[in-house]
Amino acid sequence: MADPVKFTIDGQELTAAPGTLLINAAKEAGISIPAFCYYDNLSLQAACRMCLVEVEKTPKLQVACTLPVAEGMVVHTDSPQVRQARKGTLEFLLTNHPLDCPVCDKGGECELQDMVFRYGAGESRYRETKIHVDEKQWSPVVFYDAPRCILCYRCVRICGEGLGVSALGIGNRGAAAEIVPNGGDHLECDECGACIDICPVGALTSGTYRYKTRPWEMEHVGTICTHCSNGCKTTLGVRNGEIIRANNRDRSGVNGEFLCIKGRYAFDFNEHPDRLTAPLVRTNGELKPVSWAIALATVAKKFNELRARHAKFGVIGSNHTTNEENYLLQEFARQVLGTSNIDHHRTGDVATLMDALQGRSNALATIGDLLTAKAALVIDSDLAQEQPLIAFQLRSNARLNKGHIYAISPGPVREDNYATTTRAALGQEFEALEKWREQLAKEPELVILFGAAIKDNAIRQLVAFGDSLGIPVKYVCLVDYSNSRGASDMGLLPDLLPGYQPVSNAGLEPGLNVDQMLADPNLEALWVVGSNPFLRGNLAGRSAFLVVQDLFLTETARHADVVLPAASAYEKIGTVTNVCGEVQKLQRGPKTMGAKSDFEIIALLAREMHADLGRLTPEAVFNEIRQNVHGYNVPLLVVETGGAAPTAPVNGRVSFQSHPELIRSAQNTLYTSGTLGRYSQMLNSVLEAPGALYRDPGIEPLVKPGSVQVETIVSHD
Amino acid sequence: MTFSPELEARFAKLLASYPPGRQRSAVVPMLLYGQDEVGAVTQELVEEVARRCGVTPLQVDEVIGYYSMLHRKPLGKYHVQVCTNIACQARGGEELMDHAARTLKLGNKEVSTDGLISLEEVECMGACSWAPAIQINYDFHHFVTPERFDQLIAALRDGTYRKAS
Amino acid sequence: MRYNDPSPLEVRVISQRFDLPNSASIDTYLANDGYVAIKKVLGLTPEQIIDELKASSLRGRGGAGFPTGMKWSFVPRNTGKPTYIICNSDESEPGTCKDRLLMENDPHQLIEGMMIAGWTIKSNKGYIFIRGEYRYLIDIVDRAIAEAYERGYLGKNILGSGWDFDLYTHTGAGAYECGEESALLESLEGKRGVPRLKPPFPAVVGAFQSPTILNNCETFSSVPVIFRNGGAWYAELGTPKNGGTRLVCVSGHVEKPGVYELPMGFPIMRIINEVCGGVRNGKKLKAIIPGGSSSPCLRADECDIPYDFDSLAKAKTMAGSGGIVVLDEDTDIVAVALRTIKFYAHESCGWCIPCREGTTWLKKILTRFHEGGGIPSDIDLIGELASNMLGRTFCALGDAAAMPTGGFIAKFRDEFEEYLKKHSAQAPEAPELVSIA
Numbered sequence A: 001m002a003d004p005v006k007f008t009i010d011g012q013e014l015t016a017a018p019g020t021l022l023i024n025a026a027k028e029a030g031i032s033i034p035a036f037c038y039y040d041n042l043s044l045q046a047a048c049r050m051c052l053v054e055v056e057k058t059p060k061l062q063v064a065c066t067l068p069v070a071e072g073m074v075v076h077t078d079s080p081q082v083r084q085a086r087k088g089t090l091e092f093l094l095t096n097h098p099l100d101c102p103v104c105d106k107g108g109e110c111e112l113q114d115m116v117f118r119y120g121a122g123e124s125r126y127r128e129t130k131i132h133v134d135e136k137q138w139s140p141v142v143f144y145d146a147p148r149c150i151l152c153y154r155c156v157r158i159c160g161e162g163l164g165v166s167a168l169g170i171g172n173r174g175a176a177a178e179i180v181p182n183g184g185d186h187l188e189c190d191e192c193g194a195c196i197d198i199c200p201v202g203a204l205t206s207g208t209y210r211y212k213t214r215p216w217e218m219e220h221v222g223t224i225c226t227h228c229s230n231g232c233k234t235t236l237g238v239r240n241g242e243i244i245r246a247n248n249r250d251r252s253g254v255n256g257e258f259l260c261i262k263g264r265y266a267f268d269f270n271e272h273p274d275r276l277t278a279p280l281v282r283t284n285g286e287l288k289p290v291s292w293a294i295a296l297a298t299v300a301k302k303f304n305e306l307r308a309r310h311a312k313f314g315v316i317g318s319n320h321t322t323n324e325e326n327y328l329l330q331e332f333a334r335q336v337l338g339t340s341n342i343d344h345h346r347t348g349d350v351a352t353l354m355d356a357l358q359g360r361s362n363a364l365a366t367i368g369d370l371l372t373a374k375a376a377l378v379i380d381s382d383l384a385q386e387q388p389l390i391a392f393q394l395r396s397n398a399r400l401n402k403g404h405i406y407a408i409s410p411g412p413v414r415e416d417n418y419a420t421t422t423r424a425a426l427g428q429e430f431e432a433l434e435k436w437r438e439q440l441a442k443e444p445e446l447v448i449l450f451g452a453a454i455k456d457n458a459i460r461q462l463v464a465f466g467d468s469l470g471i472p473v474k475y476v477c478l479v480d481y482s483n484s485r486g487a488s489d490m491g492l493l494p495d496l497l498p499g500y501q502p503v504s505n506a507g508l509e510p511g512l513n514v515d516q517m518l519a520d521p522n523l524e525a526l527w528v529v530g531s532n533p534f535l536r537g538n539l540a541g542r543s544a545f546l547v548v549q550d551l552f553l554t555e556t557a558r559h560a561d562v563v564l565p566a567a568s569a570y571e572k573i574g575t576v577t578n579v580c581g582e583v584q585k586l587q588r589g590p591k592t593m594g595a596k597s598d599f600e601i602i603a604l605l606a607r608e609m610h611a612d613l614g615r616l617t618p619e620a621v622f623n624e625i626r627q628n629v630h631g632y633n634v635p636l637l638v639v640e641t642g643g644a645a646p647t648a649p650v651n652g653r654v655s656f657q658s659h660p661e662l663i664r665s666a667q668n669t670l671y672t673s674g675t676l677g678r679y680s681q682m683l684n685s686v687l688e689a690p691g692a693l694y695r696d697p698g699i700e701p702l703v704k705p706g707s708v709q710v711e712t713i714v715s716h717d
Numbered sequence B: 001m002t003f004s005p006e007l008e009a010r011f012a013k014l015l016a017s018y019p020p021g022r023q024r025s026a027v028v029p030m031l032l033y034g035q036d037e038v039g040a041v042t043q044e045l046v047e048e049v050a051r052r053c054g055v056t057p058l059q060v061d062e063v064i065g066y067y068s069m070l071h072r073k074p075l076g077k078y079h080v081q082v083c084t085n086i087a088c089q090a091r092g093g094e095e096l097m098d099h100a101a102r103t104l105k106l107g108n109k110e111v112s113t114d115g116l117i118s119l120e121e122v123e124c125m126g127a128c129s130w131a132p133a134i135q136i137n138y139d140f141h142h143f144v145t146p147e148r149f150d151q152l153i154a155a156l157r158d159g160t161y162r163k164a165s
Numbered sequence C: 001m002r003y004n005d006p007s008p009l010e011v012r013v014i015s016q017r018f019d020l021p022n023s024a025s026i027d028t029y030l031a032n033d034g035y036v037a038i039k040k041v042l043g044l045t046p047e048q049i050i051d052e053l054k055a056s057s058l059r060g061r062g063g064a065g066f067p068t069g070m071k072w073s074f075v076p077r078n079t080g081k082p083t084y085i086i087c088n089s090d091e092s093e094p095g096t097c098k099d100r101l102l103m104e105n106d107p108h109q110l111i112e113g114m115m116i117a118g119w120t121i122k123s124n125k126g127y128i129f130i131r132g133e134y135r136y137l138i139d140i141v142d143r144a145i146a147e148a149y150e151r152g153y154l155g156k157n158i159l160g161s162g163w164d165f166d167l168y169t170h171t172g173a174g175a176y177e178c179g180e181e182s183a184l185l186e187s188l189e190g191k192r193g194v195p196r197l198k199p200p201f202p203a204v205v206g207a208f209q210s211p212t213i214l215n216n217c218e219t220f221s222s223v224p225v226i227f228r229n230g231g232a233w234y235a236e237l238g239t240p241k242n243g244g245t246r247l248v249c250v251s252g253h254v255e256k257p258g259v260y261e262l263p264m265g266f267p268i269m270r271i272i273n274e275v276c277g278g279v280r281n282g283k284k285l286k287a288i289i290p291g292g293s294s295s296p297c298l299r300a301d302e303c304d305i306p307y308d309f310d311s312l313a314k315a316k317t318m319a320g321s322g323g324i325v326v327l328d329e330d331t332d333i334v335a336v337a338l339r340t341i342k343f344y345a346h347e348s349c350g351w352c353i354p355c356r357e358g359t360t361w362l363k364k365i366l367t368r369f370h371e372g373g374g375i376p377s378d379i380d381l382i383g384e385l386a387s388n389m390l391g392r393t394f395c396a397l398g399d400a401a402a403m404p405t406g407g408f409i410a411k412f413r414d415e416f417e418e419y420l421k422k423h424s425a426q427a428p429e430a431p432e433l434v435s436i437a
């Protein structure tokens, strides 16, 4: 790297790498230069003129957001001239600004307010009429109020450069200039709301939040999104136990800038009126609300009775529950109920990947790697639909770090818009791969991401292919739900204990898998935790005693003998593991009266059954996981402080039998999120035209938004 | 969308005149020439131009909003543009505009009910030394007095209008 | 054709063919020294060409008066990228109407000038960006280009040199800002005419992200004669550092407004009184706007200076695009100031805050003021807002709006004050200041 340049800002002698923009160099030194249009990682605009500074030996004020530091440069960021310029610019900005701060959603967290407070004029010399334009609603989630807009173009850039969607543009000219949506009078986009969050003022507001509260009335709880496997950090704005808003206000977490529509808006399932708030017990064929004590006693009595005569139990765990809950559940199943019949809906063949990698370290990519890897290859996934953050990372990688992105898919994918892509029917991926072999081998490194269609032997073949390239290769098995990876890692599998240890280590025989359990007429009890297996099938032996823990009366819960209302991921603490195997901590935000976390439910059941589970706080269980599960010995400091800690849950071969028929993608899209998504009114109100954001809009995308799992929501009265 | 053979030829020539992969360059000319034939920048024209130039309709939309000669709504068959900028102002441009508005009974950017004439107060049109100037569609008329203006309008109405040479 | 009679005081160098029959045809051009310069130039190296241009002291006629030879020398060579020659015929600066005549009457002279630029940097493509309102000129220039292709002056292997050059016209669609060179390039690329961040300048990263020579139409049109008669000869026509002649567009209150080709440094008062027959109707001169509407005005007592870039810069204004608007004693300066700012508010692209909001605010104040609603503090406010824009906008349009506005206030403050007095009777109660603290 070239020698750092020396320069002076406000008397401080500083150095920075050549090419560093003055605004960033100053920030490094703790000197903040105000700016509206400058935004990290987005293209330079120099449009707002807030960042003007004085540079000695130049006659005019200079724009700090585009000026690279130079040797010997002497800069003043707080001279009278600079202060006057800022004031002047703010005065200009405020001329047409409505000054409706008292009713503006952004009031209290508005960059314009802050700037005027810090640098502005206390009084306005503007006595002309303001231009009024009516507010427009562009989509269920996006509203635009042109007069408030200061035209910093952040929204246009985050949508185009960041998200690769380019749904926003600039219309008109001069004082009439405004932001315009791609659909003429509405938006056809991912509805991710990034534009709203990035807006420094209240010009873009969200349909889920507007006019609901003042920002300072909320408590801000940083937790992990519960929708997909990517594990985005989200900050819940909670008021009186209710989620009012979700965003990633401090840009922390693996997702930084990013959240998709689900992360930002689909929290409303949590307040859905159909949320279960009291346990239900079937009496005379009907589910009737009862107290927790009765419900737990009913289950405990039945479980103890069946346990005493070694009846056949089945346990189906969840892709949404925490690692601690999963760990406890499998332990409960294996030790208390004495059964190996435990499984979950597998959305990716994680175990086979672990086996194929034979525990080698450094072969699992992190979300962060996806931004920096020199090359990445996606097989059989329309990332933008199915793995929103990963899609964002790869796109940013291509844009900011010039990473090479490749994609093989049976249909159009968004990566067509910027990456090297090719089509291959399912099963033909390796022919396409061979064609790229030479090119891939020239890459200094590669991350391979694959969807649920690549399973069993195909994974082994893929790893062999990766090995044959002679370059460092990392992998991501694209699973679907918020803790799919954790469910697998924590041993919600009939033949594997936590950390992919064979059940024989615990002196057990492999048990039944999901399909086998459902098909087994001799099953006497089925305990379903946060899962909805009956969506696809039904229980063969209808006589089995069915206990369901869930948020809603799902297809499965409707058949239950006992339904226990569970808390959502937003209502509990614990850890989850994202698609890349990074562990992150949940924080408790809202609460739903009557519901209990699955952890609590399992513990209460144990107490009721007089079973001793030992340590009974999530923290204690996490500590045990850290000790017992290989690769989960993550630094507490990282996890406790809201970081993401990568794991490597295997250190050798995995002894198990792969069941490719059990690997089923959840087929969630940007606008669907399994059962939770069905209870999000916001998600269901967004009906996007599929294909519009693909390079060839004539072709149907691989996964059609709205095609799967969006059903009319169960109405309540 | 179909255009006249002449316009098609013009489009073809246009698209060939930019470097490979730079067909977007044709957006503004295609919109303007297209508008001249179609009468306005219709949504159909927007989509056609977007398709031919390999851009999104939004990108075309952004352009339309920017350029003052591109109109979403049809103008009159004869678009009368009166310059009132400083050079014309000095020689009676503003009075001429008032005269035009009064006699045509049209406000700025309005179209006569029969669609024959529209009026617009425009910025400097490059006729400053021969002010005041007007343009009727693309024809320049210099040193326009109110009397001359009335003659021109009469000619527009009775069909005897000929382009000033 | 020309729309005004010539003046005997003119020095007809680039307008020499204007009055010939069929002046736009290639035959007329060839019969009158046409395409002689390019033949000479094809034997010169880029360095020789640029030296000759520098010797001519030709300065850009688009507004800034940047030395053309120097500009051409900034184009990096052998970058492996294609290069482009762009002619700025957007001509939208109020007061300016000369490029129109050059294209209408002598398009081949322009083509030859662009060819010389093309050969200098071995460019193979050029575009003439013509404002949308000049449709008839597109037809004329297109015809001339076609003729040039027919006679082998454009196209492949020009005059056996092995060098290919293609030339095209490109139309704008109504936007003054597209005259700003980088906004022009955006427009040429099919986008909104919003200026680009500079540096890099077009010479390095111009059209289609490639090195580009971009000049005004008159600048290119002045190039052939320089190579026909020599740079020194051309320089001699003008004053030091202000070589040659320029087409001066005189408008406003003179007896004989018109476009006249005059040597650089020709005294302004002689332009008004001798070339243009004096102020109209025997009135007294009040002021002139010397170089298009962007230039601050000169009071009558300041006009006794030569018309060239440096003399006007010394007078704290500019020769700009060569448009002189003459204003007589009866002129309502407030009305002129208002009309000027209306123009800039209409043409501001809206990209940056000080220009977008500043022009709009100024327009509103001046409208109110002009309508009789002015209050005393308005006058200072106008001046202050103009200075809050000056030097702080993204491109020079903001300056172009601020400079004349500030100039009117500075030089005709008394008129503004009188305006207040005259109208104070009808002035409405001043609205309360809105407190936002």
Ligand SMILES: Cc1cc2nc3c(=O)[nH]c(=O)nc-3n(C[C@H](O)[C@H](O)[C@H](O)COP(=O)(O)O)c2cc1C
Pocket (backbone or CB within 6 Å): C059, C060, C061, C062, C063, C064, C065, C066, C068, C071, C088, C089, C090, C091, C092, C093, C176, C177, C178, C179, C180, C181, C182, C214, C215, C216, C217, C219, C220, C395, C396, C397, C400
């Ligand atoms: C707002 C603005 C408008 C301009 N308009 C024109 C124009 O219409 N024609 C022109 O030749 N130059 C115009 N210019 C100047 C150009 O940016 C550029 O300097 C010029 O075309 C360069 O050519 P030259 O060196 O031959 O003068 C304008 C500049 C600004 C800032």
Ligand code: SF4
Pocket (backbone or CB within 6 Å): C177, C195, C347, C348, C349, C350, C351, C352, C353, C355, C356, C393, C394, C395, C396, C397, C398, C399
């Ligand atoms: S000064 Fe700013 S708003 Fe004005 S034209 Fe230039 S960039 Fe656009």
Ligand code: FES
Pocket (backbone or CB within 6 Å): B083, B084, B085, B086, B087, B088, B089, B123, B124, B125, B126, B127, B128, B131, B133, C094, C095, C096
């Ligand atoms: S001022 Fe009217 S044409 Fe220039």
